[in-house]
Structures are given as C-alpha cells and as structure tokens.
Amino acid sequence: MSSLTCSNLAFAWPGHPALLHAVDLHLTPGFCGLVGPNGSGKTTLLRILTGELRPDDGHIRRPPGRVHHCPQRVDTLTESIQDFAWDWEGSAPRWRSRLGLDPEQLDRWDTLSPGERKRWQLGAALAEEPSVLLLDEPTNHLDSQTRARIAEVLEAYEGIGVLVSHDRALLDRLATKTAWVEGGRVRTFGCGFSEAHEALQRERTEARDAHSAAVGREQKLHRQRVEQAEKATRDAAKRRRSARSHQSDARCVVLKARRDKSAARVQNRLGVLRRKRDRATAERASLRTSPELGRSVFLDYVAPRRSVLAAVTGVVRAGEYPLLTGVEAIVERDTRVHVCGENGSGKSTLVRALLAHSQVPPERTLYVPQHLSAAHGRVLVETIRGLPRPERGRVGKVAAALGLNPAIVTQTDQPSPGESRKLALALGLGQSVWWVVLDEPTNHLDLPSRQRLEHALSAYPGALVLISHDAAFATGCTDTRWQVGDGTVR
Numbered sequence: 333m334s335s336l337t338c339s340n341l342a343f344a345w346p347g348h349p350a351l352l353h354a355v356d357l358h359l360t361p362g363f364c365g366l367v368g369p370n371g372s373g374k375t376t377l378l379r380i381l382t383g384e385l386r387p388d389d390g391h392i393r394r395p396p397g398r399v400h401h402c403p404q405r406v407d408t409l410t411e412s413i414q415d416f417a418w419d420w421e422g423s424a425p426r427w428r429s430r431l432g433l434d435p436e437q438l439d440r441w442d443t444l445s446p447g448e449r450k451r452w453q454l455g456a457a458l459a460e461e462p463s464v465l466l467l468d469e470p471t472n473h474l475d476s477q478t479r480a481r482i483a484e485v486l487e488a489y490e491g492i493g494v495l496v497s498h499d500r501a502l503l504d505r506l507a508t509k510t511a512w513v514e515g516g517r518v519r520t521f522g523c524g525f526s527e528a529h530e531a532l533q534r535e536r537t538e539a540r541d542a543h544s545a546a547v548g549r550e551q552k553l554h555r556q557r558v559e560q561a562e563k564a565t566r567d568a569a570k571r572r573r574s575a576r577s578h579q580s581d582a583r584c585v586v587l588k589a590r591r592d593k594s595a596a597r598v599q600n601r602l603g604v605l606r607r608k609r610d611r612a613t614a615e616r617a618s619l620r621t622s623p624e625l626g627r628s629v630f631l632d633y634v635a636p637r638r639s640v641l642a643a644v645t646g647v648v649r650a651g652e653y654p655l656l657t658g659v660e661a662i663v664e665r666d667t668r669v670h671v672c673g674e675n676g677s678g679k680s681t682l683v684r685a686l687l688a689h690s691q692v693p694p695e696r697t698l699y700v701p702q703h704l705s706a707a708h709g710r711v712l713v714e715t716i717r718g719l720p721r722p723e724r725g726r727v728g729k730v731a732a733a734l735g736l737n738p739a740i741v742t743q744t745d746q747p748s749p750g751e752s753r754k755l756a757l758a759l760g761l762g763q764s765v766w767w768v769v770l771d772e773p774t775n776h777l778d779l780p781s782r783q784r785l786e787h788a789l790s791a792y793p794g795a796l797v798l799i800s801h802d803a804a805f806a807t808g809c810t811d812t813r814w815q816v817g818d819g820t821v822r
Contacts, residue, residue, distance in 0.1 A: 698760025
C-alpha cells in the first residue's frame with residue numbers, strides 16, 4: 333500500500349524559534365484531518381509535504397505520482413485551471429459536471445466569487461489524479477449547498493488526502509485519521525475529528541482541574557513556607573537567649589552546635605518547600621488559558637451622534653451590471669445584521685456599496701474582507717508595533733481574548749491568515765470603532781477562536797454587519813437577517 337511518511341521533521345523560519353520539531357506522520361489512502369490552533373504550523377507543514385519548503389531536519393518519503401497542493405487563496409486563473417476547463421478527454425468533463433462548472437465562466441474570472449474559484453481549483457486538482465492531495469481550507473467562502481457538493485466530490489478521491497480545515501462537518505465526513513498540531517508537535521489519532529476533539533477536551537478538562545489543584549498547592553506551600561520561616565526565627569531567638577544565660581564555655585559550644593544543626597534542618601525544609609512551590613507555579617503557568625473578552629474593554633466606548641451610519645437604496649451594480657434591485661439597506665448605530673445568501677448572490681457587493689456610502693470616518697470603521705493578503709498581514713504587525721504603549725496594551729488584551737498570543741507582534745513579520753484576521757479584529761475592536769463590517773470572519777479561524785470571536789462580537793456595543801455561512805455563529809452575535817438572492821435583498 334502506498335504511503336506518505338515523515339520522520340523527525342523540524343522546521344523554523346529564519347530568526348525565529350522552532351515552529352515544528354520531532355514531527356512523525358504515516359499516512360495511507362484516505363483523508364487525514366490536520367487541525368490545530370491558528371499559527372501552529374499547519375500550512376507550513378503542507379508546504380513541507382509538497383517539497384516547497386525544506387525541513388531543517390528529518391526526511392519525507394512520498395509515494396510515486398504527483399503531489400498536488402490546493403492553497404487557501406485562489407486569486408489567479410492558472411494554466412492548469414484553463415487546461416481543465418477545456419479538456420474534453422479523460423476525467424475532466426466528469427469532474428466539471430459533478431462540480432457544476434461551465435467553461436464560459438472563465439471569461440469573467442475577475443467577477444467570480446471566492447467560492448466559485450475554489451470549485452475550479454478543486455476540479456483542476458482532482459482531474460490530475462494525484463497520488464497525494466493536500467487541501468488547505470477547501471470550504472472557506474462556500475455556502476452550505478456548495479460545501480455538501482464539495483464533500484461528495486472529495487469522497488470519490490482514492491489517494492492520500494491531507495485536509496487542513498476548521499469545518500467540523502467536512503472533517504467528520506471525510507477524515508478517518510486526525511493529526512493535531514500544537515506546540516511544535518503533531519499528535520496523531522486513529523479516528524475522525526469529533527472523537528479526537530472529545531479526547532482533547534477531556535485532557536483539557538483534566539488540565540483545568542490540575543491547574544486549580546496546582547493553585548491550591550502553591551497557596552498551601554506558601555503558607556507553610558511563611559510558618560517555617562517564622563518558627564525558625566523564633567527558635568533562633570530562643571537559642572540566643574538560652575546561650576546568653578549560660579556562662580560555661582563548653583556548654584556554649586554544645587548549644588552552638590545544636591543551633592547550627594537545627595538551622596540546617598530548617599533550611600533544608602525551606603529548600604524542599606521552595607522547590608515544590610516552584611513546580612506548582614510552573615504547572616499553573618503551563619495551564620494558563622486565554623481570557624475572555626467582556627464588556628469591560630468597551631467601557632470608554634462613545635457612540636456616534638448620528639443614528640444612520642450607512643444606507644444603500646435602489647440599484648446595486650457590479651461594475652456596469654445591475655446586480656441587485658429594489659434595495660433598501662440601512663445601517664443604524666445599533667444594527668446587528670447577518671447578510672446571507674448563496675455564493676455569487678451579491679453579498680460582498682452589497683457590503684462594499686454600504687462602505688462606499690458610509691457616513692462614518694475611516695478611523696471609526698473596521699472592515700475585514702474575506703481575503704487578507706500577506707502584505708496586509710505585515711502592515712497590521714507594523715501598525716500595532718507603532719501604537720503608543722497604552723493603546724498597544726489594549727489591542728494586545730483583545731488579541732489575547734481572541735486566542736492570539738500578543739507576542740506574535742514581536743516574533744514575526746509574516747503572520748498566518750488566521751493570525752492576520754485576529755490582528756485586524758483586535759486593532760479595530762481595541763480602538764473602539766463605531767461599526768464593524770466582517771466578510772466571512774470565521775475563515776481561517778480554529779474552532780476555539782470562533783467561539784471567542786462570537787463572545788467578543790456579542791459584547792461589542794457598536795453596529796455590526798456580518799457576512800457568514802456559519803449560521804450558528806451568526807445567530808450568536810446578530811439579531812437581524814438580510815437574505816440576498818435572485819437579484820434582491822429581503
């Protein structure tokens with residue numbers, strides 16, 4: 333049976349701590365879900381598996397045949413996609429049919445939605461019949477119907493698949509093995525995502541219990557240390573008084589020897605207590621969890637005086653083409669709206685029209701689009717580094733609540749897509765903007781981060797306009813829905 337094997341892989345970006353170390357993987361036909369926190373090295377590991385990056389240590393044994401990598405972003409109309417579109421032999425027509433693709437769509441590539449482009453990317457990959465298929469967030473930007481179609485198509489793939497995704501439904505449907513990336517290491521579970529996730533949750537519950545126990549032990553040891561020190565002080569004073577009351581030199585020598593021996597015993601006990609205390613402190617630090625973002629961070633939020641922040645009525649155009657008609661979309665200072673609809677229906681176009689007609693100063697608007705380029709990530713890092721210390725601390729607090737280590741700002745110049753998204757959110761929320769406009773904000777975010785973001789947006793007191801295919805997430809932080817489809821907004 334063909335297999336993909338990694339042995340003792342290690343990798344670090346120049347000038348930075350090791351991102352991956354001692355990574356062992358053995359993959360056979362079928363899909364393995366590659367999951368873990370944002371910035372843990374999942375995408376980097378995919379690039380190592382393709383051969384795009386060389387590990388600092390270890391080796392990889394790949395099966396015969398082609399290794400195909402489908403990255404997160406699909407911006408460019410590649411030659412392989414064009415060849416796939418006009419190939420009427422082999423498996424290409426079958427994959428186009430299963431994915432609902434029309435070659436004529438390529439004539440308007442620049443106007444295709446990210447979800448439509450993703451289908452073309454996957455179709456071109458599957459038509460090449462690779463022995464190894466590496467997928468990085470294949471269902472980002474996709475509506476529920478398209479996600480189901482993609483899952484059905486991928487089920488027909490018979491090679492070795494590695495699936496980086498935070499789409500629980502897709503992972504449960506496809507993955508028979510789960511690899512969890514965290515802290516530079518990879519743990520492999522011989523089961524699907526949900527079962528592996530439950531095992532990790534049990535571990536974390538045990539870790540929280542251990543944390544509480546460690547805090548209790550540390551407090552107890554601290555009290556014992558204080559009591560021992562106070563007793564040692566009292567005993568020493570008693571011995572000094574006893575020594576002064578005796579005139580015999582010989583007796584003084586004996587008493588001094590006893591005093592020194594007793595002091596040594598006390599010092600040894602104090603040393604043992606200090607070591608136990610230090611172990612308990614280290615244990616507590618290693619189990620520390622991210623704080624939640626509550627309303628306290630918005631205490632100094634000042635609402636805008638104007639009630640209407642943006643309004644679009646009538647016709648919304650995509651270039652010269654009238655995409656939506658009869659529109660009446662109004663964003664007030666307390667609006668919390670979920671913009672939903674199928675891929676290509678005009679959701680992002682509607683939101684961009686609202687931004688174009690906004691009455692809010694740019695510095696009071698937070699807009700996070702579907703895609704954040706690598707250059708945008710670098711700009712975010714530099715912007716946060718240049719903030720005054722109090723403001724930088726406030727942004728760092730929000731970043732921590734979103735599950736991001738604020739030290740990422742000093743440790744890297746190129747954050748991952750998920751890290752960039754958290755930095756953009758932290759910068760905007762930390763600066764108390766008047767309205768937040770998010771286009772598929774859960775893309776690239778791990779599951780715990782999605783929960784933290786939902787909590788943060790629920791606490792945010794300003795207006796919120798949210799495009800999302802994650803209905804559960806949207807329900808948790810909005811109270812109104814705009815359905816976009818068939819050329820209208822309802």
